[in-house]
Amino acid sequence: MADVNPGLEGVLAAETTISLVDGSAGRLLYRGYEIGDLASHGTFDSVTALLLEGEWPAAPASLPPAALDEPVLAALHGLPPAAAPLDALRSGVSAWGAARGLDRPPTPDEARELIALAPAIVGGFARLRNGDDPVDPAGADGLGVAGRLLHAITGEVPEASRERALDAYFVCCAEHGLNASTFTARVVTSTQSDLASAVCGAIGALKGPLHGGAPSGVRDQLTQIGSVEHAERWIREALGRGERLMGFGHRIYRTTDPRAEALRRVAEGLAGDEAWLKLAIDVEDVALRLLAEHKPNRVLKTNVEYYASVVLDGVGLPPDLYTPAFAVARTAGWCAHVLEQAEHGRLIRPDAAYVGPAMRPLPL
Numbered sequence: 001m002a003d004v005n006p007g008l009e010g011v012l013a014a015e016t017t018i019s020l021v022d023g024s025a026g027r028l029l030y031r032g033y034e035i036g037d038l039a040s041h042g043t044f045d046s047v048t049a050l051l052l053e054g055e056w057p058a059a060p061a062s063l064p065p066a067a068l069d070e071p072v073l074a075a076l077h078g079l080p081p082a083a084a085p086l087d088a089l090r091s092g093v094s095a096w097g098a099a100r101g102l103d104r105p106p107t108p109d110e111a112r113e114l115i116a117l118a119p120a121i122v123g124g125f126a127r128l129r130n131g132d133d134p135v136d137p138a139g140a141d142g143l144g145v146a147g148r149l150l151h152a153i154t155g156e157v158p159e160a161s162r163e164r165a166l167d168a169y170f171v172c173c174a175e176h177g178l179n180a181s182t183f184t185a186r187v188v189t190s191t192q193s194d195l196a197s198a199v200c201g202a203i204g205a206l207k208g209p210l211h212g213g214a215p216s217g218v219r220d221q222l223t224q225i226g227s228v229e230h231a232e233r234w235i236r237e238a239l240g241r242g243e244r245l246m247g248f249g250h251r252i253y254r255t256t257d258p259r260a261e262a263l264r265r266v267a268e269g270l271a272g273d274e275a276w277l278k279l280a281i282d283v284e285d286v287a288l289r290l291l292a293e294h295k296p297n298r299v300l301k302t303n304v305e306y307y308a309s310v311v312l313d314g315v316g317l318p319p320d321l322y323t324p325a326f327a328v329a330r331t332a333g334w335c336a337h338v339l340e341q342a343e344h345g346r347l348i349r350p351d352a353a354y355v356g357p358a359m360r361p362l363p364l
């Protein structure tokens with residue numbers, strides 16, 4: 001039997017026209033367009049149209065606001081206030097799928113509906129857990145999906161600069177090839193299951209700290225380091241204990257993650273906590289130097305989560321909503337892959353090398 005490859009690196013499991021993740025050049029293209037250009041000049045709603053439909057929309061796209069209907073509200077009400085918000089998103093998506101009676105194959109209309117609903121679910125749960133009612137999405141008229149997430153959480157129309165910063169973050173996180181959560185969505189779709197089931201599986205995969213759970217880890221790390229004078233000692237000790245620095249390293253990129261560069265520019269343009277941004281920039285320099293010393297044979301550079309944490313903090317999101325915000329953005333990429341898999345894919349079913357006991361009699 002061939003060698004086992006438990007991380008599936010280098011295995012080509014699909015053909016895709018959605019995005020190119022070029023790890024050695026540090027380049028990310030959505031349908032041929034560079035992520036830096038999309039983050040600077042596009043909007044998340046237009047990027048969603050691009051991902052789902054394949055072409056840049058002729059006029060700026062806008063997804064209609066979605067309200068929480070009864071089954072989704074009931075699912076959110078049924079959760080303890082201390083539930084993880086990502087679990088609430090998964091539960092809301094599941095309730096939506098069950099009530100919506102999704103058909104096969106998944107459609108772009110279902111995808112648009114779900115992407116528009118996702119911020120309402122996250123914001124709705126964020127309010128319910130504090131004893132507040134979900135807001136009426138009609139008050140968010142004119143806002144894109146990212147702005148509507150802020151509105152759904154706070155009940156207020158966000159400042160334009162914050163909306164723009166979160167929108168750019170959403171653009172950067174909308175899609176990223178066959179990462180673990182997207183692969184999960186494609187595996188579920190390959191069985192001819194429905195869109196909500198695929199996205200629920202993807203949310204589960206995103207929950208782990210090695211995938212989507214890192215930005216609040218970056219924040220905790222910066223809080224513990226506290227000032228650049230402490231950075232070297234703190235980082236050396238963490239690496240000495242065999243810990244990983246959050247916000248660094250990537251399975252694909254062997255240079256700086258292009259999304260980290262785009263988000264650093266967004267963070268620098270966001271009027272917020274200057275001292276916190278400076279701490280992040282200074283600690284990044286120390287971390288890169290020490291990681292190069294620690295793993296001379298492995299290129300460990302800044303990844304998307306590092307400046308994501310600064311942007312998300314700057315727009316006022318509480319840390320436990322960082323990964324749910326990421327999930328709202330990534331729903332666009334998941335849906336694009338679900339549609340592509342449903343159209344062209346084959347049942348995904350790898351093999352395992354059996355290394356258990358040889359055949360033996362049952363000890364009766």
Ligand code: COA
Nearest residue numbers: 210211214243244245246247248249250251295298303305
């Ligand atoms: N800090 C310290 N060491 C790191 C590291 C980090 N952030 N990332 C990787 N390494 C080390 C590993 O410990 C490993 O060392 P070893 O060979 O002695 O065991 C080596 O580099 C190779 O790592 P590997 O596990 O093969 O990398 P991967 O491709 O599986 O992992 C990540 C990619 C993203 C999971 C990994 O870099 C990581 O855990 N980063 C921190 C979490 C994070 O920022 N996640 C967000 C991803 S966008």
